[in-house]
Amino acid sequence: MPSTETAPRTGALPSAPGSEWWRTAVIYQIYPRSFADASGDGIGDLPGITAKLDDLAELGVDAIWLSPFQRSPQKDAGYDVSDYCDVDPLFGTLEDFDAMLDGAHGRSIRVIVDLVPNHSSDQHEWFQQALAAGPGSRERARYMFRDGQGAHGELPPNNWESVFGGPAWTRVVEEDGAPGQWYLHLFDSTQPDFDWTNDEVREEFRRILRFWLDRGVDGFRVDVAHGMIKADGLPDYTPDPDAGSMGGEEAGVPYWGQDGVHEIYRDWHTLLAEYDGDRALCAEAWLPTPEQTALWVRPDEMHQAFNFAYLETGWDAAALRDVVDESIRAYAAVGAPSTWVLSNHDVVRHASRLALTAENPQGHGIGPDSPGKPIPEVGLRRARAATALMLALPGSAYLYQGEELGLPEVIDIPGEARQDPTWFRTGGERYGRDGCRVPLPWTSTGDAYGFNDTGASWLPQPAEWATLARDQQVDDPASTLSLYRALLEARRAHGLGSGALEWIDGLGPDAVAFRNGEVTVVANAGTTPIALPEGVVIVASGPIDGDRLPADTTVWMAQG
Structure with missing residues (x-):
């Protein structure tokens, strides 16, 4: 890998101890x-x-x-x-x-x-060096190169499949033109896996x-x-x-x-x-x-x-x-x-x-x-x-x-x-x-x-x-967009990220309901409206029908 370095610049934004x-x-x-x-x-x-x-x-x-x-x-x-x-x-x-x-x-x-x-790209300097250096080299030891199975190494080292489909191994052609080792790529064949046992x-x-x-x-x-x-x-x-x-x-x-x-x-x-x-x-x-x-x-x-x-x-x-x-x-x-x-x-x-x-x-x-x-x-x-x-x-x-x-x-x-x-x-x-x-x-x-x-x-x-x-x-x-802005503003104003969750029961099997600090949250994951507890609406994901929360809707409420 290139040894490009940079002089230290301004540090990251500060964060108060204990409240990262x-x-x-x-x-x-x-x-x-x-x-x-x-x-x-x-x-x-x-x-x-x-x-x-x-x-x-x-x-x-x-x-x-x-x-x-x-x-x-x-x-x-x-x-x-x-x-x-x-x-x-x-x-x-x-x-x-x-x-x-x-x-x-x-x-x-x-x-x-x-x-x-x-993994890196197969165009990475290290992988290109590994291809040129050959089996047993320091350069190949940075990646997962292995000999193949079969009489002539013609079979991959194991049966692993790529996340993207197809085999997770590709065989290389050595410098002399002969079929050679295989390298592991859990993703595309252009993404060879590093060997993380290598210091x-x-x-x-x-x-x-x-x-x-x-x-x-x-x-x-x-x-x-x-x-x-x-x-x-x-x-x-x-x-x-x-x-x-x-x-x-x-x-x-x-x-x-x-x-x-x-x-x-x-x-x-x-x-x-x-x-x-x-x-x-x-x-x-x-x-x-x-x-x-x-x-x-x-x-x-x-x-x-x-x-x-x-x-x-x-x-x-x-x-x-x-x-x-x-x-x-x-x-x-x-x-x-x-x-x-x-x-x-x-x-x-x-x-x-x-x-x-x-x-x-x-x-x-x-x-x-x-x-x-x-x-x-x-x-x-x-x-x-x-x-x-x-x-x-x-x-x-x-x-x-x-x-x-x-x-x-x-x-x-x-x-x-x-x-x-x-x-x-x-x-x-x-x-x-x-x-x-x-x-x-x-x-x-x-x-x-x-x-x-x-x-x-x-x-x-x-x-x-x-x-x-x-x-x-x-x-x-x-x-x-306006909903997201309102949610983020209210989340910050009420400290929900640093809060604690307390479940609320009794609103029916389709309700996901809890308190986080001073905010009551009710989501209706069912198909029929559910009755809401008393409170003042802070923000809702959709229209609310009086004290009934429609299906596929979530509301944040404060005590009235």
Whole structure:
């Protein structure tokens, strides 16, 4: 990896001891290539983000998380990194990053950047050196190279499958032209896995962490944080075909959730503690239960972990009560906050997902031929109610760009326009994640709906973006954008992030009802109205009929 260094810049924003910002923060995920495009090439960029910081400050978020913007061949939208310490020219320059960071900090918005430590791009300097160096070399020891099985090594080392479909092993051709070793790639064949038992790999990622911390970032979201360490001997494993692709519904997977990952994060925790401002680590760890996920946020490890159990829970009152209880209990047991989330760049947007009537395993996506497609009106109503419920829970919360506009999953993307590796590696059997990554609509007019001034867009935008654009919602008190602004303002005013939950019984089986401090929250996940307790409405996800809460609606109330 290049040894580019930077002189330390201004530190991250301060945080008071005992009240670390990440315990209660609302963090807004930016998918840079789809947020705002200042250059006009059809791909969002860092100057585009900087130009929209006032909009994010007005929304009321505490921090932003940027999906990868580092140098990359873009075979997996930047999750195939070729240089961890530089900005890909698609997104701008390091100077553009610094300007964006300073602009965010000037508005009291913290900045978290994505880190992809499980694998690199096959164009990474280290992997190219490994191909040239040959078997048994120091260069190959940085990655998971293995000899094949069979009389001539013609079979892969084991039967593991890629998350994106197809085999997880690719055989290389050696310098002499002969078939050679195989390398592991849990994702695309252009994303070789590092060997994290190698001290050189560990030291290099310490350098990468310091590079960005010295620039002033407030933390890292760690991609595939439950990967990196593989079970000794790399035993065969056949996943459940009905389970999610990242291991969230299965236990005992030899390449997910191995104990050795915790040693890595203890080391990183110590490194981050050297810096001011409570720098934070957030784990993307798809594990079967909140109890298992909580192991990633023990006091000397990471600070947050995405609550995928909550994200994957349907719009069902009993299931929601159970997962909230289980989450608060599990995370509190290790002194960490629950970190709630409903959407991100890898899942069907919750304005569509909550109205699906057919199973859709994580990562598969939905498209024109998918069964059980959502009814848009039902999906939006439930999404607004689900967000109002989530933002009332104590702890931290993540929002995904565009959900504040009520954006649904884009279903009708033509096959020739799709770009997710999942689509190609499964021969179109799985639609993949393009539907949640379509560039945002900022204005109701213009060929790219304000994403840029040229009309270019790396994924096609649907005509309905005109009615959902930000400029159509900003002054409409009934809009989803106005709802999000009201929720975030009230959440802060009433200290809900640092509060405590007390369940309220007696409102019926379809109610999710609790008190958080002085605020009473009631969500109706059923089909018929339910009677509300007495109180004054602070904010509601939809119209309320007197003292009756309609279906698919959430209300926050204060004592009258």
